[in-house]
Amino acid sequence: MEVKIGVQHAPREIVLESGQSAEEVENAVADALSGKATLLSLVDDHGRKVLVPSERLAYVEIGEPTARKVGFGQL
Template sequence: MCAEYGADGRAHTDRRRDKAVEVKIGVQYAPREIVLESAQTPEEVEKAVAEALSGKTELLSLVDDHGRKVLVPADRIAYVELGEPTARKVGFSAV
């Protein structure tokens, strides 16, 4: 992959890809919650959840950081938990 360079010679970076928000969705009658990391901002996720719960849309639609779309029926949402945006981890290390 090639990076795009500006007039100053520095690579342009997509700042949204530098941060990920962890989203946990509890679904009624499902034994496990849905956990995903999204490049969407917490405000965008909150807006999508609010629209689904208010009845404006029938599905909660979120996109994870790999580009996969997660769809949850709005009437089955038990809870949504938003984590703080965290910097992406790069490299290997021993813990």
């Protein structure tokens, strides 16, 4: 699952591939925005944890992972 996180006052967005489902990511974002959690905490495919303070969240985009093509076939 590809997740893009916009952070206020930061020039670049955070992009990560997560093994979490869309519902799990959405629940984590909802908890951070509602005040239940002070940090948005997500884990990427490599086991690294990404922590973003909830008051700095600008947007979160949840998308499907892109399939990587291998080979030399025609497009």
